[in-house]
Amino acid sequence: MTTLQITGGQVLLPDMTVESADVLVDREAGEILAVGETERGDERLDAEGSLVIPGLVNAHGHAAMTLLRGYADDKPLDAWLQEDIWPAEAELTPEDVRAGAELGIVEMIKSGTTAFADMYFEVDEIAAAVRESGMRARIGHGIVTVGKDDEEAREDVEESIAIAREFDGTGDGRVSTAVMPHSLTTVSEECLSMAVKGAREIGVPVHIHINETRDEVEPIVEERGIRPLEYADELGLLDEKNFLAHGVHTDERGIELLAETGMGVVHCPASNMKLASGMAPVQAMLDAGVSVGVGTDGAASNNDLDLFDEMRDAAMIGKLAADSAAAVPAEEVVRMATAGSAEAIGIDSGRIEAGANADLAVIDFGKPHLTPAHDPVSHLAYAVRGSDVRHTVCGGEVLMCDREVLTLDEKEVRETAEKRATELIERV
Numbered sequence: 339m340t341t342l343q344i345t346g347g348q349v350l351l352p353d354m355t356v357e358s359a360d361v362l363v364d365r366e367a368g369e370i371l372a373v374g375e376t377e378r379g380d381e382r383l384d385a386e387g388s389l390v391i392p393g394l395v396n397a398h399g400h401a402a403m404t405l406l407r408g409y410a411d412d413k414p415l416d417a418w419l420q421e422d423i424w425p426a427e428a429e430l431t432p433e434d435v436r437a438g439a440e441l442g443i444v445e446m447i448k449s450g451t452t453a454f455a456d457m458y459f460e461v462d463e464i465a466a467a468v469r470e471s472g473m474r475a476r477i478g479h480g481i482v483t484v485g486k487d488d489e490e491a492r493e494d495v496e497e498s499i500a501i502a503r504e505f506d507g508t509g510d511g512r513v514s515t516a517v518m519p520h521s522l523t524t525v526s527e528e529c530l531s532m533a534v535k536g537a538r539e540i541g542v543p544v545h546i547h548i549n550e551t552r553d554e555v556e557p558i559v560e561e562r563g564i565r566p567l568e569y570a571d572e573l574g575l576l577d578e579k580n581f582l583a584h585g586v587h588t589d590e591r592g593i594e595l596l597a598e599t600g601m602g603v604v605h606c607p608a609s610n611m612k613l614a615s616g617m618a619p620v621q622a623m624l625d626a627g628v629s630v631g632v633g634t635d636g637a638a639s640n641n642d643l644d645l646f647d648e649m650r651d652a653a654m655i656g657k658l659a660a661d662s663a664a665a666v667p668a669e670e671v672v673r674m675a676t677a678g679s680a681e682a683i684g685i686d687s688g689r690i691e692a693g694a695n696a697d698l699a700v701i702d703f704g705k706p707h708l709t710p711a712h713d714p715v716s717h718l719a720y721a722v723r724g725s726d727v728r729h730t731v732c733g734g735e736v737l738m739c740d741r742e743v744l745t746l747d748e749k750e751v752r753e754t755a756e757k758r759a760t761e762l763i764e765r766v
């Protein structure tokens with residue numbers, strides 16, 4: 339066994355208290371051995387003047403969409419997808435997806451994120467990028483069946499199931515999967531049922547966008563006389579294992595259904611504000627006991643993958659939505675972006691204690707905007723920026739040390755992404 343000792347810092351514990359402690363990690367097992375006064379490690383990572391926190395978990399996104407960052411802004415979801423995003427995505431090659439995923443991963447590692455959930459296509463490229471990077475991820479092939487004939491539609495579902503089966507548990511267990519129908523309005527009823535059944539058979543979750551915009555709710559109510567979550571419940575889609583993105587237009591009955599079934603919700607506040615989708619009733623969900631995590635969504639609707647930004651947005655919009663400054667407080671938002679996200683997407687991460695996976699980020703508190711540090715948890719929610727992260731560790735492996743990414747070549751990743759993004763837009 340070789341050990342890694344993170345020394346001299348303050349540590350954020352699962353009960354949200356902070357204490358001066360070292361963290362000792364078993365590098366082979368990828369687990370935390372001890373927190374406190376530990377024995378000396380074989381290797382050491384300096385955390386003097388810094389706060390050690392659980393690695394952040396980005397519970398919903400499309401990492402490869404970094405290639406489309408700033409390509410199409412200031413439009414509502416439907417027009418944005420149909421006029422700009424989908425035509426551009428139709429031109430993406432497997433190599434483009436790899437380049438975009440690597441760029442997204444570098445950005446996440448640099449801002450203290452150690453795990454993420456991702457819905458996209460060319461998933462073998464995304465799996466390869468995750469394996470190379472050392473991050474933890476739950477990935478899947480997004481199914482869209484609108485505009486396809488029955489056979490093509492079924493093939494898309496089968497592909498999502500086959501990919502989920504193939505990659506689950508790979509990358510030393512750091513890669514897990516889900517079957518990922520895009521939404522209740524872009525996938526037919528028959529195909530949604532197929533997806534639910536297929537996921538159950540292979541024992542992986544289902545991940546889907548639900549209740550994102552009003553335009554998505556209305557057609558379901560008109561056609562079926564019930565709201566999206568009631569329809570999802572009829573399909574057997576609401577389950578403790580499964581998780582949805584957004585949940586913006588969720589009414590009281592919907593919140594009850596989420597709480598009763600244990601279905602996870604991934605709140606994506608920046609994307610919801612940028613596309614003017616609405617404000618998710620996050621405090622009401624938390625009060626009802628719903629499992630809530632936080633995600634950035636894709637870089638084309640955010641436009642960055644910095645979860646510190648997202649925490650601040652979640653706290654701010656959560657207060658507006660509840661009309662209360664006490665809603666979605668700092669501690670709650672930090673919990674949502676760590677243990678909450680991990681629980682929602684079903685991975686073991688998000689807490690610093692002996693026996694847990696060693697997924698950590700070390701934040702430099704020696705900054706003007708983090709002075710004075712009356713309450714480090716307040717700073718995490720309201721003042722820390724991704725660029726304050728010094729080191730990132732996942733499964734006991736150091737992914738970034740003193741802001742240098744060790745598992746991928748940042749400069750090369752940026753140059754490749756820039757070139758591929760430019761050529762992509764020329765083709766579109």
Ligand SMILES: N[C@@H](CCSC[C@H]1O[C@@H](n2cnc3c(=O)[nH]cnc32)[C@H](O)[C@@H]1O)C(=O)O
Binds near residue numbers: 427459480481482609
């Ligand atoms: N099989 C489909 C791809 C589905 S992947 C998931 C899709 O979600 C899209 N997407 C990104 N952000 C959002 C969002 O906020 N709501 C709905 N869809 C989104 C993204 O552009 C991508 O096309 C195809 O080949 O076109």
Ligand SMILES: [Zn+2]
Binds near residue numbers: 400636
């Ligand atoms: Zn999305």
